[in-house]
Amino acid sequence: MVKESSINSDLRDKELRVSMQEPTGVLIQAVEHGSIAHEVGIEVGDRLLAINDRLIQDVLDYRYVVTLFERAMVLRVTKTSGELWEIDIEKDEQEDLGIELEGIQTRLCKNNCIFCFVHQLPRGKQVRRSLRVKDEDFRLSFLFGHYLTLTNLSESDFQRIFEQRLSPLFVSVHATEPELRQYLLQNRKPDDLLENIRRLIGGGIKLHTQIVLMPDINDGIHLERSIADLLQFYPDVLSVSIVPVGLTDHRKGLTSLKTVDADYAQRTIEHISPIQQRNLDNYGSPFCFLGDEFYILAQHSIPPRSHYGDFPLVENGVGMVRTFLDEFAVAISKKWKPQKLSVRGTVVTGRIFYPTLKGCLDQINSKFNVDLRCLPTENLYFGRGITVAGLLTGSDIFTAVKNQLYGDFLVVPSESMTGEQGLFLDDWVKSDLETRLRIPVFAGGYHVAEFFKLIFSPGILHQEAFPNFSGAPATPGL
Known part of the structure; x- marks a missing residue:
């Protein structure tokens, strides 16, 4: 078996579509209103076959070919009606056609x-x-x-x-x-x-x-x-x-x-x-x-x-741990504004990263007016031999924290979720945890700067900011 590490996991899942039969051309799944494609009559559901007689097999082909012919191109398109269109296009360099193609058939x-x-x-x-x-x-x-x-x-x-x-x-x-x-x-x-x-x-x-x-x-x-x-x-x-x-x-x-x-x-x-x-x-x-x-x-x-x-x-x-430690050293040295209200919460991670994360949270607790408890989470879904945070499931996190939840919020590893809903590997979503625990859940991970902004953003981590979580705050699990 991921190369642009900045590409997020929900896009990665979108690209992982499996087809045992190679279709003809590539499906156009979105057309930008007012774009060149929209003006020449290209519609969602059409299939892009070729550009300047170069067959288009996938979105990667498309990205490459449009860079070869920046000004003039002939698009061969199969319409949803079955008609075959050839469309002459002249455009400015760098001007986008305005189409979005289906993900790669893996x-x-x-x-x-x-x-x-x-x-x-x-x-x-x-x-x-x-x-x-x-x-x-x-x-x-x-x-x-x-x-x-x-x-x-x-x-x-x-x-x-x-x-x-x-x-x-x-x-x-x-x-x-x-x-x-x-x-x-x-x-x-x-x-x-x-x-x-x-x-x-x-x-x-x-x-x-x-x-x-x-x-x-x-x-x-x-x-x-x-x-x-x-x-x-x-x-x-x-x-x-x-x-x-x-x-x-x-x-x-x-x-x-x-x-x-x-x-x-x-x-x-x-x-x-x-x-x-x-x-x-x-x-x-x-x-x-x-x-x-x-x-x-x-x-x-x-x-x-x-x-x-x-x-x-x-x-x-x-090198992930080294990246985290170096970013943490920079972040903790900054002058973060002290919290007027106490910040109390639980941060979960996998067993392998627990000693590192706990050491960092201890430093935050001692320097600022916060009380963050680090909780190692056993991977019951895959087994004890799997210790990384990215393979934790929603059900495992719930099992680990339900009797040990401390404070007013829960932070879970961002790498264990994907998509806007926060989908875990076992098909739990972030809101499932929030509903069962009656506490707001936030995504955190090895992006240290985002974690510090979360902790020190005024009012974000307090129960009064979340009217949907009006139940009693979590009972300290110590």
Whole structure:
């Protein structure tokens, strides 16, 4: 499996639409009133087939082609009536046509990776539809940073990637040794990973790569081999993320895998640190980066900001904690206006981030007139092995706080929700929590500045600001 990290998760879900049958052209789902498209008679429900005889397969094609022909173009459109229109358009440079196309019809993954998260979803429970999608799509890799294995690229895919300069792409490697990689992916069709990488970078494409680390399977000398094989392509291969395998409680009938624990995390840090230092000395970059979970599990200090460069891997859990800590240090040093009314509330997070967040909240409490309680939330939905905040569900948060809720409001991880309604992975929405807990719920996360603005905005966090929550304030859970 995300590359523009600023693209929010509700857009990401919108793009993740699955179709087993490729339609003709791309559906036009919105037309701006008064736009060029509106004036020439294009309507919602029409299908865009081509621009200047270049077939349009998806929204990414469209964005690319309109940059090639900025002033004059001929649109081929199938009307809802079935008529085929050819429309001549002349426009100013940078002037938008005023159409919105349907999201990308996601290509599905044909691998059966032994650690695949989709295979570990709870059976018989509600789960966000996009979480069930096994995507293997170079377009989503470019747009959102989704990782792909390169096992389904056709010749036309390679040519499109080169022509449209879809760079960087994010590649799931896991192992560079062919037999081991084939075992991990459980794909009967052999693939030549290193040759595919060589071809992509030969076409001017930069790559970020990933290894999901599994104890006693692709670690040790196998990990060293993978890093060395990828290092030969530096700086065209920009990085290797090494992240711990995520295991839920729903693995019946699947390959037996070991959990990454504190001892293993410490040994991994000790193994990789000298390699990082050697790469730093020789190439000016550590090249291989450990996921934050390794450092937190081992109770090891988080590397400094300089370790992560321009933080391209935050969405993969690499450098997220360092970003949070640095932003927090800046935010807490500012002169925030003291609150006239006391601010009391509960802030929930996953178990892995709890020590970090609690330490920060303790500093806020001691410096300002606030009382914020940090509550670690057990992931009952997926299992105790899943400790990140982004995979917390609404039902898990409710179970955790219903008897321990403190103060006048609740702050939940923003990364656990998507969309305007605040949809959780189990189809709960933010208002479900508010209704059951009779308390306002706010989204917070690793965007520290927004969190501080929430805490110090006059009156926002007090019960009198919420007439719909007229019940008694939450009882302290201590």
